[in-house]
Amino acid sequence: MSWSMVAFSAFSTIAIISSIFVILKKNPVSSAFSLILVFFSFAGLYAVMGAHLVAALQIMVYTGAIMVLFVFVIMLLNADTPVLDLKESGGLFKAITTFGVIGLLGILLKTVLRAKEIQATGNLTEDKINELGGNFKVISEALFTDYSFHFELASFLLLGAIVATVALAKRKSLKGSSV
Amino acid sequence: MTEVMVEPWMLLVVAMIVFAIGLLGVILRKNLLVMLMCVELMLNAVNLSFVAFSRMHQTLQGDITVLFVMTVAAAESAVGLGLIIAMFRTLKTVDSDQIQMLRD
Structure with a gap:
């Protein structure tokens, strides 16, 4: 087996097992740390596929920013009550849920099986990207030329998110406030 | 010994x-x-499939889409956590079954 295959098997096993832990752990802090493990192994999978920029940003954005925010909020709310809080629900809801997830899995599996028939439309193979200066350079050039409008739109989205979060967090209480 | 390479459908x-x-x-x-x-977790799974499809088509558009999805995910988690904090201040719980203020 090649080294990339070994790395792929290890990372995908870690990703699947710890994502099961995310939904089964009783303590939210344990869920958060399992989720960090999932993000790290996803970064490894991106690196195996040669998407180096995405792998670096995965670690920086997800484990560096988003998960710190999550752990901070868990600490702030002191919500680490160790109960496995599954929803109490009727048999009908459980049946619908099970059939829904199985049906979705079937549709996804059909997509995966048909994905083998996809023909390559572009010409950016692994060697071509290396010849053009590497994954980082090619993506950055596309981002600042073809996708510069979308890039600016993303900055507006982040600005809106900042304003909304500050407005939500500054408010005293939802009940009895005139806003 | 045959070399087994990582194919994009395995990532899918x-x-x-x-x-x-x-x-x-x-x-x-x-x-x-x-x-x-x-x-x-679901957003990350979609990102992974974007990268896999991008490799199948031999373009880099999927990789660029992943960058924008990451931006949206960061904004979404910030606003979501702000909402959860606001809800915790009012109801003193993070239980989704306790959100029934419209019923009263």
């Missing part, structure tokens, strides 16, 4: 499994923080 299988686990978490758990974490 991993993404499918992780997406289903995240969906089950959103449906089954009551803790709002864990539900938000499972939404992040």
Whole structure:
């Protein structure tokens, strides 16, 4: 087996097992740390596929920013009550849920099986990207030329998110406030 | 000894499994923080499949889309956590079954 295959098997096993832990752990802090493990192994999978920029940003954005925010909020709310809080629900809801997830899995599996028939439309193979200066350079050039409008739109989205979060967090209480 | 290389469809299988686990978490758990974490899990699975399809088509558009999805995910988790904090101030709980203020 090649080294990339070994790395792929290890990372995908870690990703699947710890994502099961995310939904089964009783303590939210344990869920958060399992989720960090999932993000790290996803970064490894991106690196195996040669998407180096995405792998670096995965670690920086997800484990560096988003998960710190999550752990901070868990600490702030002191919500680490160790109960496995599954929803109490009727048999009908459980049946619908099970059939829904199985049906979705079937549709996804059909997509995966048909994905083998996809023909390559572009010409950016692994060697071509290396010849053009590497994954980082090619993506950055596309981002600042073809996708510069979308890039600016993303900055507006982040600005809106900042304003909304500050407005939500500054408010005293939802009940009895005139806003 | 034959060399077994990593094919993009293998990543699609991993993404499918992780997406289903995240969906089950959103449906089954009551803790709002864990539900938000499972939404992040589903977003990550979609990102992985974007990269896999990008490799199949031999373009880099999927990689660029992943960057924008990461931006949206960061904004979404910030606003979601702000909402959870506001809800905790009012109701003193992060249980999604306790949100029934419209009923009163």
